[in-house]
Amino acid sequence: MSSVTVKSEPAAEAVAQHIEARILEGSLRPDERLLPERELAERLNVSRSTLRDGLKILEERGLITASNGRGSRVARIGTAAITDPLIAMLARHAEGADDYLEFRAIAEAAAAGLAASRATDIERDELTACLERMDRAHDRNDPAEEAAADAELHLLIYEASHNLTLLQIMQALAGVLRADVSQNRSRLFAIPAIRDLLRQQHRAIANAILARDSAQAEAAAREHISFIRKASREIREAEARLDLSLRRLQGGGVGMRARS
Numbered sequence: 001m002s003s004v005t006v007k008s009e010p011a012a013e014a015v016a017q018h019i020e021a022r023i024l025e026g027s028l029r030p031d032e033r034l035l036p037e038r039e040l041a042e043r044l045n046v047s048r049s050t051l052r053d054g055l056k057i058l059e060e061r062g063l064i065t066a067s068n069g070r071g072s073r074v075a076r077i078g079t080a081a082i083t084d085p086l087i088a089m090l091a092r093h094a095e096g097a098d099d100y101l102e103f104r105a106i107a108e109a110a111a112a113g114l115a116a117s118r119a120t121d122i123e124r125d126e127l128t129a130c131l132e133r134m135d136r137a138h139d140r141n142d143p144a145e146e147a148a149a150d151a152e153l154h155l156l157i158y159e160a161s162h163n164l165t166l167l168q169i170m171q172a173l174a175g176v177l178r179a180d181v182s183q184n185r186s187r188l189f190a191i192p193a194i195r196d197l198l199r200q201q202h203r204a205i206a207n208a209i210l211a212r213d214s215a216q217a218e219a220a221a222r223e224h225i226s227f228i229r230k231a232s233r234e235i236r237e238a239e240a241r242l243d244l245s246l247r248r249l250q251g252g253g254v255g256m257r258a259r260s
Contacts, residue, residue, distance in 0.1 A: 015054025115160035
């Protein structure tokens with residue numbers, strides 16, 4: 001790959017701004033490892049000492065994290081601000097997961113509509129490749145890989161929206177309530193009939209984007225997240241009923257109920 005010339009004063013700040021721009025636009029994702037120091041310096045056409053100074057600036061800004069002897073990674077930017085005590089409290093309650101999915105239905109419908117009108121040919125190819133990955137996992141009966149392709153598809157839609165604020169907020173929110181949502185998604189993918197339905201929903205969203213049909217893309221995305229929200233709520237309610245039945249059977253775990 002060709003090098004990228006970074007020239008301005010001071011040089012270290014130019015390096016920092018160049019990498020920061022790649023993070024903002026989503027070319028560098030949270031937790032992604034940067035190129036090795038020597039290769040990165042060559043790519044940016046700067047000395048290794050200038051590169052180190054630029055990376056130090058980014059580290060001080062909280063945009064990258066350095067691992068001892070293992071290079072640098074993009075930080076999970078935004079999570080510190082978004083996961084404050086209020087959000088952490090919401091994450092401990094079922095309503096928090098439900099509200100998160102409600103928010104996603106709004107944000108993802110908008111993102112899909114924007115992607116339909118703004119996606120580049122490269123992004124359209126990435127969406128197509130992701131659908132093919134999902135189909136292969138489905139045909140191999142591999143729920144874990146299919147769920148991973150699902151997560152990737154949603155991220156690609158946010159990237160194809162070309163709204164940097166929307167992309168960065170949703171990347172930062174990815175870890176919020178992730179345990180509950182991911183757990184429910186894993187359960188949904190374990191049910192063959194629902195896996196078939198989810199694949200149809202994902203294909204409907206992607207096909208509308210590929211057809212440049214913004215209205216249909218918005219509707220398909222909203223329908224998909226609404227289904228996930230409804231199914232997740234039903235899973236939680238069923239588990240709550242089962243837990244209550246078990247507690248009653250066991251005297252709440254603190255009583256000495258007589259055994260027949």
